[in-house]
Amino acid sequence: GAGVSQSPSNKVTEKGKDVELRCDPISGHTALYWYRQSLGQGLEFLIYFQGNSAPDKSGLPSDRFSAERTGGSVSTLTIQRTQQEDSAVYLCASSWLPGQGYEQYFGPGTRLTVT
Amino acid sequence: GDSVTQMEGPVTLSEEAFLTINCTYTATGYPSLFWYVQYPGEGLQLLLKATKADDKGSNKGFEATYRKETTSFHLEKGSVQVSDSAVYFCALIRNTPLVFGKGTRLSVIA
Numbered sequence: 350g351a352g353v354s355q356s357p358s359n360k361v362t363e364k365g366k367d368v369e370l371r372c373d374p375i376s377g378h379t380a381l382y383w384y385r386q387s388l389g390q391g392l393e394f395l396i397y398f399q400g401n402s403a404p405d406k407s408g409l410p411s412d413r414f415s416a417e418r419t420g421g422s423v424s425t426l427t428i429q430r431t432q433q434e435d436s437a438v439y440l441c442a443s444s445w446l447p448g449q450g451y452e453q454y455f456g457p458g459t460r461l462t463v464t
Numbered sequence: 465g466d467s468v469t470q471m472e473g474p475v476t477l478s479e480e481a482f483l484t485i486n487c488t489y490t491a492t493g494y495p496s497l498f499w500y501v502q503y504p505g506e507g508l509q510l511l512l513k514a515t516k517a518d519d520k521g522s523n524k525g526f527e528a529t530y531r532k533e534t535t536s537f538h539l540e541k542g543s544v545q546v547s548d549s550a551v552y553f554c555a556l557i558r559n560t561p562l563v564f565g566k567g568t569r570l571s572v573i574a
Contacts, residue, residue, distance in 0.1 A: 353507075380560075382560075382561060382562075384561075384562075384564075390566075391553075391564055391565065391566035391567055392508075392553060392555075392562075392564035392567070393564075394561035394562065394563070397560055397561060404560075405560060405561065408561065440507070440508065442508075442562075447560045448557075448559065448560055449495070449496050449515075449557050449558065449559070450496075450515075452510060452513075453562060455500075455507045455508040455509070456507055457506070457507040458507060
């Protein structure tokens with residue numbers, strides 16, 4: 350079966366522009382996570398969804414970042430007024446249910462470069 | 465809050481050398497522990513896991529033992545191959561998001 354997919358794979362944008370990153374989780378997985386991988390910061394949690402609700406948004410770095418999930422499937426991470434420090438690889442993961450007992454499967458990531 | 469500390473890289477080894485990558489964690493309660501691997505140009509993959517104290521996770525010749533007394537989960541392999549060159553991440557989960565270490569880049573030379 351298909352794994353987690355993300356698009357685009359690469360995105361170059363100018364500072365101040367808005368970007369949207371998409372994640373397609375594994376079919377049937379109810380939990381969806383966004384992480385960010387940047388040089389010097391490692392892998393940081395951003396937000397997770399259970400169904401279409403986001404019980405934990407604690408990792409979003411500023412109010413320029415938002416995310417939504419529709420139909421319990423596809424999720425979009427939006428970054429408004431991008432800054433150079435937003436340059437990173439954005440990873441999406443999904444699991445059958447949230448929590449400690451359920452493996453998270455990762456997508457290939459979207460590399461965002463803000464110039 | 466919860467945290468994971470792993471040894472800084474990069475680590476460069478000759479083929480067939482012994483590998484240890486140290487990982488220690490800080491967490492209340494009883495987290496599950498993981499090692500993830502990211503091969504060049506690929507996504508993050510689960511390498512092995514352990515869910516309770518004294519459990520040993522193993523896969524592809526790699527092993528790690530959950531040591532609660534030392535809050536450690538060191539990754540070991542007896543004989544590395546060039547194909548093991550990758551970035552390795554130690555991680556824990558207690559509630560929902562994974563908490564990762566900063567990663568250790570391993571290069572194995574023939």
